[in-house]
Amino acid sequence: MKKETPVRKPGSERRVCTMNTDELIVIILMAGVLHLLGVTMVIRNAINQSKLTDRLAELTDEVRMLRRELAREKAQIIDKRV
Incomplete structure (x- = not known):
């Protein structure tokens, strides 16, 4: 078939x-x-x-604050010498 x-x-x-x-x-x-x-x-x-990102942000803020303080102290030292 x-x-x-x-x-x-x-x-x-x-x-x-x-x-x-x-x-x-x-x-x-x-x-x-x-x-x-x-x-x-x-x-x-x-x-x-990541915790590392938070730590880096804190470190960056601290570095900025230190730069501001150094800039203020430099201005005061220059004024005292003059």
Whole structure:
């Protein structure tokens, strides 16, 4: 017994994914941008939650205060010499 193949209607052919190379490039670029955005968010979050960042901010403020004090003392020393 032979199996009969069903007769297909016109336009009902099976289609294999026919994606243009332009569409593929756009999809790859979008995936790359999303991946880069995700990695950036993870790294940024890690930096923001780091204790080292807080310590660096404190150290920077302290250095600024010391510079101001040194600038005031230099002005007073110059006034005393004159």
